[in-house]
Amino acid sequence: MIDVGILRERPDDLAAALSRRGVDLDVPALALIDAERRTARSDAEEMRSRQRDAGKSIATLSGDEKAAAIAEAGELSERYKLRVAEADELDASFMEQWVTVPNIADDTAADGFEEEDSIEITRWGEPPVFDFETRDHADLGAALGTIDIERATKISGSRFGMLTGKMALLEMAMARWSMDVLNGYGFTPVLPPVLVREQALFGTGFFPADREQVYSVEEDDLYLVGTSEVPLAAMHGDEILDADTLPVRYAGFSTCFRVEAGTYGKDTRGIFRVHQFNKVEMFSFVDPETSREEHDFLLAREEELVQALEIPYRVVNVAAGDLGASAAKKYDIEAWFPGQERYREITSTSNTTDYQSRRLKVRFKDAEGNNRLVHTLNGTAVTGRALIALVENHQQADGSIRIPEALRPYTGFDVID
Numbered sequence: 001m002i003d004v005g006i007l008r009e010r011p012d013d014l015a016a017a018l019s020r021r022g023v024d025l026d027v028p029a030l031a032l033i034d035a036e037r038r039t040a041r042s043d044a045e046e047m048r049s050r051q052r053d054a055g056k057s058i059a060t061l062s063g064d065e066k067a068a069a070i071a072e073a074g075e076l077s078e079r080y081k082l083r084v085a086e087a088d089e090l091d092a093s094f095m096e097q098w099v100t101v102p103n104i105a106d107d108t109a110a111d112g113f114e115e116e117d118s119i120e121i122t123r124w125g126e127p128p129v130f131d132f133e134t135r136d137h138a139d140l141g142a143a144l145g146t147i148d149i150e151r152a153t154k155i156s157g158s159r160f161g162m163l164t165g166k167m168a169l170l171e172m173a174m175a176r177w178s179m180d181v182l183n184g185y186g187f188t189p190v191l192p193p194v195l196v197r198e199q200a201l202f203g204t205g206f207f208p209a210d211r212e213q214v215y216s217v218e219e220d221d222l223y224l225v226g227t228s229e230v231p232l233a234a235m236h237g238d239e240i241l242d243a244d245t246l247p248v249r250y251a252g253f254s255t256c257f258r259v260e261a262g263t264y265g266k267d268t269r270g271i272f273r274v275h276q277f278n279k280v281e282m283f284s285f286v287d288p289e290t291s292r293e294e295h296d297f298l299l300a301r302e303e304e305l306v307q308a309l310e311i312p313y314r315v316v317n318v319a320a321g322d323l324g325a326s327a328a329k330k331y332d333i334e335a336w337f338p339g340q341e342r343y344r345e346i347t348s349t350s351n352t353t354d355y356q357s358r359r360l361k362v363r364f365k366d367a368e369g370n371n372r373l374v375h376t377l378n379g380t381a382v383t384g385r386a387l388i389a390l391v392e393n394h395q396q397a398d399g400s401i402r403i404p405e406a407l408r409p410y411t412g413f414d415v416i417d
Helices: 005-009 011-020 027-058 063-098 137-144 149-156 165-183 198-203 229-234 288-308 355-360 384-393 405-411
Strands: 119-124 188-190 222-224 239-242 248-257 276-286 313-317 329-337 342-351 362-365 371-373 375-383
Touching (some): 005 011, 005 027, 011 027, 137 165, 137 384, 165 248, 165 276, 165 288, 165 375, 165 405, 198 222, 198 229, 198 355, 229 248, 229 276, 229 355, 229 375, 276 384, 288 313, 288 329, 288 342, 288 375, 329 384, 342 384, 355 362, 355 375, 375 384
Parallel strands (some): 239 362
Antiparallel strands (some): 119 313, 248 276, 276 375, 342 375
16 A cells, blocks of 8 residues: 555646556545545544533533533534544545555556566576477476376366476475575575465455455455465564564465466466466565665576576566556566467566555664654565476477476486486
């Protein structure tokens, strides 16, 4: 949630910022509701004060004066209740709209509204040239007996996959390896809950905008997370952090669940876009003065990991209109997928500034003793998509998969065959 001050003090700037994100909001109408609710609340408080003063004077009065004072206090009480009810209704009307307003995009975020509007800022490695007919991960895994779509579908339906044998060990190795790398940079490993309360999803900005993408367990009023960003961000909700401890960095490993609503017929082959996958996620709580530097730091960690996996990639600055609700700026790493003959996203890192911390009430005490909102950032370390990119880029003529040097101490083997 953004600071309401921008609506009150710079409504034209807010309208321009929302237009850049492709959001259609009647800013003047919302500003009017905000003004009306504040006036209603102020009126109510004034009536409450007058009611108290009238109540205090009753004891000093007698006769008709006392009766008049009692009548006035009663009238003020009724008017106060009505005005409070009106203020509450206006608050609800305002917040219903305000919570849908996305973060203000950073000035350096790319312009545009679609994935194609992202701007490439760097590239590493060259797409491999094979002297044999290449196969995608689904065919490679099926031939090796290590990616089983058919049985996963039999068990759970479409958009599920099952890794077996060395492929399963490879995914676990990637998770542990990335955790070790990140731990060396001060990230605390975390195995967070994957079932969370609604407030955690609201606080991170996934609700209300992305509610349709989230699985729910209605009988327990809990939700399955689509990323460990959610519990990692919420773990310090309503807390005041010590400034000397910032930045606070976590690396969370979790299974993630996404409905993938609205993507029917898109990326249905193999395990590129599935309902369930595993991910190692980086998350940082930082002083607002250092959040841009932290964003660069997270991107550098992502690049370090992808380079160690020997996967060609490019980094793109995501367009403002294609950002998630909480993000002010986002970088994606798009790996080369020989099976698709194109670059596709395998990691992203976002600076959400104080959007999440305002909702979650995560603060720190600055040098002057004032409580201020921290900035929060997140970034992907590894997911199943990185595994897919590894498999396709390191395939060999005999159908085997070469394991990158960085992972061999973790896998215990150097090839899947």
